[in-house]
Amino acid sequence: MTQKPTGVFVPFPLTEAQVSACSDARAKAWVEQGKPTTTSTFEAALLAIGTPVTGGELAVVGWGLYSVGGGKPSLFTNEAMAERWAKHFGRTLHPVVRQSEAQAQIAARDAEIVRLREALVVARGAITSGLNAKSIVCTVWAGPAETLVDYIDAALKGGAA
Template sequence: MSDQPTGVFVRLPLSEEQKASVYDLTSKGGATDAILAIGTPVTGGGLTRTGTIAWFEKDREPSLASYCPGLFKAGDSVPVTSLPIAQAHIAALESEVVRLRGVIVEAVDALTRVTEERSTQYQAKNGRWVSIQADDGERCDIIHSDITTDCEAAILSAHKALKGGAA
C-alpha cells in the first residue's frame, strides 16, 4: 500500500478557524490543500492484511483465505471488516489523538510560562524588593495575569476535551 492519502477524515463541527482556512485555501484554487489543512489524511499503509475473502463461481459461498495462519487456531471465529471501514475508524482515532495532543501542548505551554516567568519578589513603590509569604511561612510566587489567563484557557480546553467536545 502507498503512503499517499486516499482520503481525509474531518471532525465536525468545524471551528471558525477551520472554516476560514477552508475558505482562504479554496478561494485560491486549492480544494485538496483546504481539506488536508483541516483533516487527518487516511493512507491505510499501516494495515497488514491477514486474509482475503474469495467467492469463486463454482463455490456455494465465499471462503476466507488466511495469509497469517499463525494468528488463528482451530475453532476460532474471527469477525471480519472491510479495509475502507477499518481505515475510517483508524482515521477517526488519529484525529482524536491530534485534537487531544493540541490540548496537551496548550496546557504544557501555559504551565511552562508559569515556571519560567514567575517571580519570587516585586519592587514596592519605595524601591525595595519585597517577597510574599503564606500563613505557613512558605514563599509565594508571583505570576503575571496573562499567564493566569492562559492557564485558565488551558484548563477549559482540557475539560472540553475530556468531555469529548471540540477544544
C-alpha cells in the first residue's frame, strides 16, 4: 500500500502478544517522537497489531467518539452531529466501517499475496531449472553475495533481500 493508512482493522479478542506489541509500539513512539500526543502513540499501537486500510477502500458508516476514562463510545451516523459533539468535548472522531467489508478487503489482499507468492515459486523454479542454473541471472543479482534466487528466497520467507 502506498497511501497513508486512514484506519486499521484489528480483530478481537486480542492475544497477549498483541497487547504486548501495543505496549511496545506506544513506548517506541514515545521515544522516537520525543513528546508525542496520546493520539499518535495509540495510532502506533493499533498499526502494530492491525491491518492498515487506506482511504477510499471502505465506506464509512458512522463515527465513534470515545470518552476519557474507559466509558462506552458514542456512535453517530450523522457526521455533522458527530463533529459538533467531538468539538464540544474536545475529542477525536474515528470513522467506523462494517466488519464484513473490512474482512472482504483483507481476504482480497490475502488472495493477492498468495497469488504473488505462487508466482515467485514458479519464477524460482524456472530460474534454477537445469537450463538456467548457470545463467547470469542465477549467479549475480544486486551484488556478488546475492543472487536473484537469494532475493526470491528472502521474499518467500517474508523478509527483504
